Amino acid sequence: MLNGKNVLLAVTGSIAAYKSALIVREFIKKGANVKVVMTNAACDFITPLTLSTLSKNPVFKDFVKDSEKGVWNNHVELGLWADLMIVAPATANSIAKLVSGHADSFLLATYLSARCPVFVAPAMDLDMFKHESTQENLSILTERKVSIIQPEYGELASGLEGEGRLAEPEQIVKAVRDYLLNIATLKDKRILITAGPTHESIDPVRFIGNHSSGKMGFALAKVAAERGASVQLIAGPVVLDTPSGVDRINVTSAKEMFEAVKETFANIDVVIMAAAVADYRVKSPALEKIKKNSSEMELLLEKNEDILLYLGNNKKHQLLIGFALETENEIKNAEKKLISKKLDAIVLNSLKNKGAGFATDTNQISILQKDNKMISFELKHKNDVATDVLDVIEKLL
Ligand code: CTP
Secondary structure (H helix, E strand, C coil): CCCCCEEEEEECCCHHHHHHHHHHHHHHHCCCEEEEEECCHHHHCCCHHHHHHHHCCCCECCCEEECCCCEECCHHHHHHHCCEEEEEEECHHHHHHHHHCCCCCHHHHHHHHCCCCEEEEECCCHHHHHCHHHHHHHHHHHHCCCEECCCEEEECCCCCEEEEECCCHHHHHHHHHHHHHHCCCCCCCEEEEEECECCEEEECCEEECCCCCCHHHHHHHHHHHHCCCEEEEEECCCCCCCCCCEEEEECCCHHHHHHHHHHHHCCCCEEEECCECCCEEECCCCCCCCCCCCCCCCCCEEECCCHHHHHHHHCCCCEEEEEEEECCCHHHHHHHHHHHCCCCEEEEEECCCCCCCCCCCEECEEEEECCCCEEECCCEEHHHHHHHHHHHHHHHC
16 A cells, blocks of 8 residues: 555654654655655754664755755645655654644745645653643644644653554554555556547657647546546547556557557546647658748648547446546537547536636636536646545446
């Protein structure tokens, strides 16, 4: 479950910070990529060098990396890199700041930027842990969907005995794995997702393409993998990082995409065709660069295979989900495609809606199902749109 996952360990200033070395090792052993962010106080208990050596990555502590050269650490990038963020050990002070939304350290700013599931493993003396303030803060974090990894009972650094010892590293890893297992609602499902545009060659340096960024398809791949599906992503020419746990095949043209889809289709449970496949290709692409010798030029185009239509005509057990990007008569056009391509559902987005469609980070969709049911959603970030689409797919499955 943790193989290939990006784990961000956030270490705050508790005596239990020494255990963070073991936590890093446990996650590395499970195949995770680990990065560490620390507060200044944490560095009094364990050195960044220890944690960077074990995690095989630089450790983050300050906003400014080199003030003379103006080089800084990007908390937003780090927050978005993380698939999981674990604050361990979490002091009473840090927990209070997580609740209040303080951003006076790099660690806290990264927490505010993270979109991933967050775990907090408190470590403090028993009375600090039992205190109403701490307990209320932990309840607020729980309400905000942060998972609390309860401390253990035992001897504490103060010499007192009680609840407040940081959970053992194996227990922390187990809590994270249990969480992932619990959300693995698509475990055992194989999902094929196409994303991005296709490029149809005119000559060795030019192509016919479209404005698709691939962001919607990649967001779907990310969320499907987070839910435990085995995801085969077939991506057109886009410069996007492959979400962790996703198997990616790169293609350029519609023809290549068609071949790649056909090769994997038989073993697949769900196909989501989010790619903006070119409907036509140049009949005879030039072998050498075309020179601008005449004032006009004509390109003869021939039709590409409609991949989704082929899948609709050849499907056995597979669930088929299409996308429709329309500029007019949206619902009618989407319905036509749903029927003609024998789809189970089609995701409709209209270029008339601001913030929807190509190249943006947001999208506004409606999902039409073959039983004529239609659900419309608000404008959302593409990751949240992906969640809505996969919720519908889970119901259809
Ligand atoms: N699609 C496909 N193969 C193509 C063209 C489109 O598999 N050659 C898929 C897209 O990935 C999308 C759905 O079909 O999921 C709808 O694509 P769209 O281009 O909007 O519809 P078309 O059927 O091509 O109709 P038109 O271009 O006339 O709107």
